Structures are given as structure tokens and as C-alpha cells.
Amino acid sequence: MRNFWILFSYEGRHFRAAKGLVLLCCLLLATGLYGIYYGTTEIERQRQHLATLPELTRRNVEELKVKFPGPADAGDIGYYHTTFAVHHPDPWAALSLGLRDVNPSYVKLRLLGLQNQLYAADNTNPMKVLSGNFDLAFVLVYLFPLLIIALSFNLLSSEREEGILVLLLAQPVGPATVVGAKLAFRISVVLGLALALSVVGMLWAQVPLDMRVVAWLVLTILYCLFWFGVALVVTALQRTSAVNAVTLLGVWLVLVVLVPSLLNLGVAAARPVPQGIELTIKQREEIHAGWDRPKAQTMNRFFALYPQWRDTTSIRERFVWRWYYAFQHLGDQAVAPQAAAYAHRLQQRYDLVEQLNLLSPAINAQSSFNALAGTDLPTHLQFQRSAARFHDSLRAFYYPFLFRKVEFTHADYAREPTHTFTSQPELGTAYGGLVKLLLSVAAMYALGAGLLRLRPISPR
Amino acid sequence: MTYILEAKDLRKQYADKLALRGLNLQIAPGEVFCLLGQNGAGKSTTLNLFLGFVLPTAGAAFVNGLEVAVNPLKIKEHLAYIPEQVMLYPHLTGLENLALFSSLAGYKYSPTELVEYLTEAGLPVEAVRRRVGTYSKGMRQKVGIAIAVAKHAKVLLLDEPTSGLDPKASNEFSELLRRLSSQGTAVLMATHDIFRAKEVGTRVGIMREGELVDVRPTAALNAQELEQLYLTYMH
Numbered sequence: 001m002r003n004f005w006i007l008f009s010y011e012g013r014h015f016r017a018a019k020g021l022v023l024l025c026c027l028l029l030a031t032g033l034y035g036i037y038y039g040t041t042e043i044e045r046q047r048q049h050l051a052t053l054p055e056l057t058r059r060n061v062e063e064l065k066v067k068f069p070g071p072a073d074a075g076d077i078g079y080y081h082t083t084f085a086v087h088h089p090d091p092w093a094a095l096s097l098g099l100r101d102v103n104p105s106y107v108k109l110r111l112l113g114l115q116n117q118l119y120a121a122d123n124t125n126p127m128k129v130l131s132g133n134f135d136l137a138f139v140l141v142y143l144f145p146l147l148i149i150a151l152s153f154n155l156l157s158s159e160r161e162e163g164i165l166v167l168l169l170a171q172p173v174g175p176a177t178v179v180g181a182k183l184a185f186r187i188s189v190v191l192g193l194a195l196a197l198s199v200v201g202m203l204w205a206q207v208p209l210d211m212r213v214v215a216w217l218v219l220t221i222l223y224c225l226f227w228f229g230v231a232l233v234v235t236a237l238q239r240t241s242a243v244n245a246v247t248l249l250g251v252w253l254v255l256v257v258l259v260p261s262l263l264n265l266g267v268a269a270a271r272p273v274p275q276g277i278e279l280t281i282k283q284r285e286e287i288h289a290g291w292d293r294p295k296a297q298t299m300n301r302f303f304a305l306y307p308q309w310r311d312t313t314s315i316r317e318r319f320v321w322r323w324y325y326a327f328q329h330l331g332d333q334a335v336a337p338q339a340a341a342y343a344h345r346l347q348q349r350y351d352l353v354e355q356l357n358l359l360s361p362a363i364n365a366q367s368s369f370n371a372l373a374g375t376d377l378p379t380h381l382q383f384q385r386s387a388a389r390f391h392d393s394l395r396a397f398y399y400p401f402l403f404r405k406v407e408f409t410h411a412d413y414a415r416e417p418t419h420t421f422t423s424q425p426e427l428g429t430a431y432g433g434l435v436k437l438l439l440s441v442a443a444m445y446a447l448g449a450g451l452l453r454l455r456p457i458s459p460r
Numbered sequence: 461m462t463y464i465l466e467a468k469d470l471r472k473q474y475a476d477k478l479a480l481r482g483l484n485l486q487i488a489p490g491e492v493f494c495l496l497g498q499n500g501a502g503k504s505t506t507l508n509l510f511l512g513f514v515l516p517t518a519g520a521a522f523v524n525g526l527e528v529a530v531n532p533l534k535i536k537e538h539l540a541y542i543p544e545q546v547m548l549y550p551h552l553t554g555l556e557n558l559a560l561f562s563s564l565a566g567y568k569y570s571p572t573e574l575v576e577y578l579t580e581a582g583l584p585v586e587a588v589r590r591r592v593g594t595y596s597k598g599m600r601q602k603v604g605i606a607i608a609v610a611k612h613a614k615v616l617l618l619d620e621p622t623s624g625l626d627p628k629a630s631n632e633f634s635e636l637l638r639r640l641s642s643q644g645t646a647v648l649m650a651t652h653d654i655f656r657a658k659e660v661g662t663r664v665g666i667m668r669e670g671e672l673v674d675v676r677p678t679a680a681l682n683a684q685e686l687e688q689l690y691l692t693y694m695h
Binding site for chain 2: 162174
């Protein structure tokens, strides 16, 4: 053990002498800090945007009060009044933005059909989406392995190629101690960097101190250890530094780029998701057909859903709001199975990726970070369900006005339901990811140790 | 008699070559045994087997009574090794390199002591605190000698140790070997240098195609006879 610490301390000297590596570490530190800045700025931008929404609703109400100074038909109010279902980010979202850049953080809702409103989001720049998020999770998952490769590709081969290993192993020190000390030093440098960035990110994002702090740090440690395990396996093969570098970069390319791409294609083929546009068109056709359908037919279908309004007066007028909202409602009902199937298919696709991500620790780590931050697909689907329930509550609020022919007064604006939804972490997914990563790490170190046992380190 | 180095029917088969064919060798404390032979004769393989760098296909190597394959770390406490080309950490000074290798061997020296070891090995005092990257091959070789001496090993394994040294330094190295030998250190030296072998060796062994074909005490031969003997086996 004494020799382990001697070699460990001298690794520090070797590392300081390798100016390129020190520079690389500094560069990654700066990149990590930029990732934290990017993530916190993006979430702050979303928060500021979301903070303006109540003001927009308030102004809309003020305008309606001017437009309808006295008691008004609730149908008019329901048509012109906009409110918002809001998906507030968890502070953790700043560290792992996940799908928050592609999925809307709020949904603008009126009393009309829900489905077309649910998917009506602001346009985003596809080039920006293509480039992805540059948050801390991205730096940890995609760039840290490159640092680990740069630090470890010549773990032992450089000493062998320079002829120093002969003299080193002529001392009473075993190859395992030499490899262990070198690996341990590199692990301490990388983990020091990764954990420091994580802590800075947590402080910067002002995350709550809960179990997720531990989970994030353990996830970071395990993910880095996995890549050191890969480096150990490649070292155990005892090839030249050049071959090691190419092999490690190849593994990075496979695990970080190739497997995720193939998995994406495979999962898309295995779990096809119906096109959202088909759902929207069908709902729109159903609603537009409502104008031409006999009113009694529309209302009977609606009363089958809401028998409590069956005793309301029959419609003789050319246009009344309750008939209008009834066929809007029926439009949603007509596509309800498709909407459910769409969400179900998305969830199935996500679940399949969760099962297969054992093949790529990079995907596993990314989805685990997203799950901790509440920025993954299940969270978005939860928000959509929450928005749908909010829309239901709007209907439940307005329908008595419409069907009992109660006038809508200015005081009723304050009684209108409001919505809020804050991301919740998917802890089950994150903990599952931790277990899978632990298995990957164990497999790598077992393989590395096995190879070293089969082929003892040669000093030449 | 107790031997500090012993090879019993030591055999090493590489994938495509039989490098050592049942070597039997005993070296006593204070003895300087020089292995002569052409490239590929098995000299370096013999040293590697004593160092535990390669495992024997058959037979066993012993250092201070310990079987190398069974006690790979323990035997290195008794061994010091100087390869043909001593390579060191180039960004560390000669002093720092010596401090590193000595501490791995279990010795902690003061800077003054380290300087003494280096200068005794022939390194100029002004060079000891210079980065090894600026050293010549001969200077690195001298640091290698200092590392070996500072280890106070019972056995010195040398693989062409004077190949990078100038005549004066080679002569100093011979003096050093004689001194260590007189203190009881056993030396096994693989070399092509017949005259150095005659000068410092107590016995010479001639290796050919993995076999120790002849062993003679150097006292019984003069330089010409040794050269003649060597040439006889080489053709």
C-alpha cells in the first residue's frame, strides 16, 4: 500500500508536467461551467417567460371586462378568454434540460377543443434543436469520457514505450499496484472535476437538498468509473498507445453515437407512434362536421356524456354557445382513443429505451439525469395529462353557466380554475439507471481484472 | 553452499521460439557471473526470468532461496537491475528519479544522500537537479547505476550496462562492480563485451541458442583465450 501512495503522489508530478492534459482539464472545467451557465440561463428564460403568463391572463380579463362591461354570455367569455396550463421547471432542470427545449413549457387554453390546443406550441428553431442542449449533463455524459480517454489511453503503454516500466517493475511493486495507482490518480482528477462542477451547478441552480443530490453525485461517479473501466480493459490488452487511443475513441463512438442512433431507429421501428397530425386533422374534421350535423344529434351524443345537462332546453336558435362547445367537446371525444394511443405509444417507446439502455451507459446516464431533473418524457406526459385535467375543470366551470343560462359576471373571473404543474423527478427511473450503471461498472472492472490475470503485464 | 541465484532446468518457450533450453546455473554471493553470447542466445531471457518479467515454461528460478514465480514481489527486494538503456521520467530531475525508485524499494534518503549516490555513480553534481530529459544516454545510465546501488540489493542483474558509457565511465563502473562484489553482492551480467567480462567477472558462461554451453572461471583464462573460446562457440 505504501508503494501505491508513492506512485499515486508521483502521478501528480507527471500530470503537472503534462501541460496538454492540464490545459484539457481546464478547458473541460470551463466547458462545464458554460454548461451550467447555459442550463441555468435557459431555465431562467423559461421561468421569466412563464412569469409573464399570469399578467397576460390578467390583461386578457381586463380587455374582456371592457368588451363585456355587464353580465355576459359565458360562451363569449369561454371563447375569448385565454388561460394557461403551466409546466414550471424544477431547479434541477437547469443541470439537465432534457426535453424542455423541444416540449412546450406551457399550453395556452381556451374552452374550445383540447387536443389541437394541447399540441399548439411556439415554433422553435430546428437548427437550435438539432444542436441540442449544452447543459452540465451533456458535458458529463458526452465530454467527460473524452477527458477520461485522453488521460488513460496510455495508462501503462507510455511507460512501456519509453522503457521506464522495466525499471519500475524491477522494484518490489506489482503491476496491479502500478496500474491501480495510475488509475486511482486519474479517477481522483476526473471525479474531482466532475463532482466540483456538479456541486457548483447545484449551488448555481439552487437545487433543494434532497436525495437527488446524492443520486446525481453517485450517478456521476459511476458513469466516470465506467469509462475508467473501459480504459482498464483496453490497458489490459497491452497494445500500443496509438492502438489504445483508437480503440477507446472507437468505443466512445459506438457507445455515445452509434448505439443511441441504432437504438433510436430500432425503437422507432419496434414501437411506431401514430402521427400527431392525423389526430389533429381528425379532430378538426369532427369539429367542422359539427356545423353541418343536426343539432339534436350533436346534443344527444353530448348528453350521453353529461346526462346532468339533458334537462336543459332544446336548441332552436341558429347558433348557441352550448351547442358550439358540445361539438368542440365531441371533437375531443372522437380522437380520445388516438390521443390515448399516441401518449401510450410514446410511453412504450420510452420504456423500451429504458430496457435497452443497458447497451449504452451514455443513454442510461442521460436518461437518469433527465429523470432526476424531471425533464424526461414521462414528466412531459404527466404535464399533458395535468393540462387535460385543467381543461376538464374549465369545462366543469363554464358548463353550468352555459347550460343553466347563468350570466357570467366580472366576479366570476376570479372563480375560474387556475393551473400549475411543477416537474417531479422520476426517481424510479433514476434509481434503476443507477443499478444498471453499477452493473456496467462491475462488468468492466471484472473484465479488466480477468484480462490482467490471463495476460500479466509485460514490462517490454 | 548457499546460492543467491539459482536456475533449475529453466526453460522458456515463446510462441515461435524456444528461448531457453533447460538452464542450470548457480551464483554465490560476491560472485560476478558474465553471460556471453550473440543476440538471441537467451541472455536477456535469463535475466527476465530472474526478474519475474516472464514466467518459465518449465523449471524454476530462485533468488535468495525464493522461487521467482511464487514470490514475484519479495524477490525484487533482493534484486537490482540495470537495463541496456536506462529510461527515466524525463520531466523529473535525476535526484527526483532516484528518490522515486529508492522509495519504491523501501529506502528514504535525504537530498544530500541522494546527491552522494548520484555523484558516486559518476553523475556531475551540477546535473543532479536538472531534468532527465536533458541527460545523455550515459548520464541516464549513471542514474540507473545509482538506483541500483542505493537499493543495497544482494543481487545485481545487468543487461549490457556499459553500452552507453564512455571508456572512463566504463572503467569506473567496473570498479564499482568490484567493490559491490567484495561486499558480497552477486552480479549476473549479460554482455557482449568479452574484455569487460574478463576484467570484472569471476566466471563467464557462454550461451548459444538458449543453452549454457560453457562455463569457465575467468582466472583460468587470459583475454585472448576467452576471445578464442567465445569465437569457437559463435561459429
